[in-house]
Amino acid sequence: MSSEPGTTPAVTTSATPAPAPSHESRIHGCLLGGALGDSLGYAVEFEDIAGIRAKYGPAGLQDFSALDGGSHFSDDTQLTLYTVDGLLEALEWANSGVGADTNACLWLAYLRWLGSQGFPAPEAAPFQPPRWIDSHEVLKHRRAPGDACLSGLATGEMGTFYRPVNPESKGCGTVMRSAPFGLIPYIAAAAVYKLSADAASLTHGHPAARQSAGVFSLVIHALTAGNGLREAAGYALGQLDAGYLHKGEEPDPDLVVRLEAALRLSGDTAAGGVLAPEQLVLELGEGWVAEEALAVALYAVLATVPDPAAQVDGQPEVHFRAAVALAVNHSGDSDSTASIAGNILGAYYGEQCLPADWLAALEAPEVIRGMASRLAAVTGP
Known part of the structure; x- marks a missing residue:
């Protein structure tokens, strides 16, 4: 599916017609859904599927009730919330009539996150109150932060497309923090892509990392438009050929192959069921790099869409549980793949898809809701 650059696709019919949650519900659903996926996946992030099955049974980790020690979200949620804060600062300046460099606001937000992880601010970086x-305090805990995020920010250089830091890195630290760009209404899709891709360049210089982040943000943006x-x-995949890339840049072939595979394989579930881990x-x-994390998450979401003819009570919640469990149970970066899946479903369904018992187990929900409420307040109804 494609459209002209700078536009969001028109609402189309689907096997699962999109409900119409409020803008605020989509924001809360997206941020809380991502945190839930992150938290469940973080419990098994560094275990292979054999170890997961040995600990949680043949079906793997399915629910927070199986976690004896409680749950914690990781750097994925921390950085997502700091992305929100960088956008908030830029929007606050704009609403007061003062222009601000959005990417600079994001860079300063990420630098404050870097300080929260125990790293001194680079001498070259400007101070921000x-x-x-x-x-x-929950955002200051070290929860296995990605090396490229740390090293890219520690340079004190504000990485850009033309002056990249970590030019060979395409870790998933870009895509897992990029949902908030898609939650900003009333801006063109091309601008959403640019904001997300430019922010990815602050820490990762590889095209796959930048483009994966941009595509993910476009998925969220299209969902909030009712698709x-x-x-x-x-639609989001199609925009890699629609003039959104920097001049002279080509779509990353690994990203295209992975996302096309996710779309194709998720359409085959009626015949053969979902893929085994x-x-x-x-x-x-495995999801350790950006294009794989996005592909696994998209597959998990699309392969578990409930049959609309089944008329199952609470379908959004059923879908959320199934997709996140699929995104968690594999040998790979379980928290990032599940976080992205949770972001997508929360943006699509709003808060109605979030299981109440999972929310009760979530660490520091008031912090996540606080950031969601602030973003909703400055972006309108």
Whole structure:
């Protein structure tokens, strides 16, 4: 599916018609859904599928009730919330009539996150006073932050497309933090892509990392415009050929191959069911790099869409549980793949898809809701 550059696709029919949650519900659903996926996946992030099955049974980790020690979200949620804060600062300046460099606001937000992880601010970096987000201890815990995020920010250089830091890195640290760009209404899709891709360049210089982040943000943006899940995914992938890339840049071939595979394989579930965890990583990758994380998450979301004819009570919640469990149970970066899946479904369904018992187990929901409420307040109804 494609459209002209700078536009969002028109609402289309789908096998699962999109409900119409409020803008605020989509924001809360996206941020909380991502945190839920992150938290469940973080419990098994560094375990292979054999170890997961040995600990949680043949079906793997399915629910927070199986976690004896409680749950914690990781750097994925931390950085997503700091992305929100960088956007908030830029929007606050804009609403007061003062222009601001959005990417600079994001860079300063990420630098404050870097400081929260125990790293001194680079000498070359400008000082920024603390903001509301910085007052929460839960965001200062070190939860396996990605090396490229740390090293890219520690340079003190504001990485760009033309002056990249970590030019060979395409870790998933870009895509897993990029949902908030798609939650900003009233801006063109091309601008959403640019904001997300430019922010990815702050820490990762490889085209796959930048383009994966941009595509993911476009998926969220299309969902908030009322599109179906498969339509949003196909549309976002199509924009790699629609003039959104920097001049002279080509779509990353690994990204295109992985996302096309996710769309194709998720359409085959009626005949053969969902992929087994071993086959999932064989086809789409383990999720440690950006294009694999996005592909696994999209597959998990699309392969578990409930049959609309079944008329199952609470279908959004049923879908959320199934997709996140599929995104968690594999040999790979379980928290990032599940976080992305949770972001997508929360943006699509709004808060109605979030299981109440999972929310009760979530770490520091008030911090996530606080950032969601702030973003909703400055972006309108």
